[in-house]
Amino acid sequence: MVETGARKSFIRYLPIGPILAVMPWNFPFWQVIRFAAPALMAGNVGLLKHASNVPQCALALEKLFRDAGFPEGVFQTLLIGSQQVDAILNDPRVVAATLTGSEQAGIQVGVGAAKRIKKVVLELGGSDPFIVMPSADLDAAVATAVEARVINNGQSCIAAKRFIIAEPIAEEFERKFVARMQNLRVGDPFDEKTELGPLASADAVTSLDADVQQTIQAGAKLLTGSHPLKLPGNYYAPTVLTNVPKGSPAYSEEFFGPVASIFRVKDQDEAIRLANDVRFGLGASAWTNDDRERERFINELEAGMVFVNKMVASDTRIPFGGVKQSGHGRELGAVGIREFMNAKTVWIA
């Protein structure tokens, strides 16, 4: 209800129609559920174009919604190549699109949606900072830092990628962090004890390694790793870099794999400046027990999400999304469900 001169005026949120969802392989179930649950609850219907390397997951998801009792057509999987996406965006029956994936894919779908004046939500890359200040619980921060870097074999948009550590605690953090990275159990993903599995493709290993080598050539110091592992499959050694120069790939690009960069900073000003010095703005994890520092991180970090003394994670109850070139719009929470609804203004005289 809104107070106006009307007898009654209000906003009614209504569903808008079939929505195209272009989804990535890194969390093949969760990424889709995160789109489908709010979209279907809103009364919309979904068309899924999943990544080409997870067709069996895509078909299993279509079957799941049918088996759960949703009528035929409410959630469908389209096994199509990415070159077939634009024709679907061009179809007037498809009213909006959401994409989680790379910047390049985001630009294509974003342009495609803009040309047809369709709403689009984009969840793209990230190079999330993980900042540790002297007042933080250092051991907790180190343990979480490793987990936040190698989650999903290092292939997560919200994985922590840049570790920004205050000078007084940097040496201890570095020593403990490197030791934990070196002790990760690498191996067969079906083995329950495995902590780090393979990357999704052989190309992913090649391009990650090229970025690491280029960063070292630019002057970064290598603390551990920096090579593919001699195993069948697409394994890369847990790697830690420091003294990473501005302009090198580890400074400005998103690393999709078990490669961490450590930066030392003299104070909070420098931590915030460095954290914001990338084109991305997805999540940020800040470790401090100082209230004033906490407020500054919340207000000044250029990110869609700030997690204090915790790693960035997605939770159905709260919105998820980024700023800058990490995309726009939100998924999840009340904000997320309304992205694909018509906020219809009603005035009854």
Place this chain on the structure above:
Amino acid sequence: MPIATINPATGETLKTFQPLSAGEIEKKLQLAVAAFRAERKTTFAERARGMNQAAEMLERDKNKFAHRMTLERGKPYKAAVAEAAK
């Protein structure tokens, strides 16, 4: 990139899929429009029943779903089970 299941832990191609033809896509779009016409008239409570059912099935069959994720993606199996249960 072909639509295929390739095990990242071994490099082996396990299964390939044919992309949908224009005709098959058209059929799916028609189905989507028809489904939306009916779906928009359902209530939140009715849709919640289906969604809760889907959630229960994910929880119940999380091992089966996780197996697919680990196979297609090399995701550590324990993490895959947790993802299905989320």
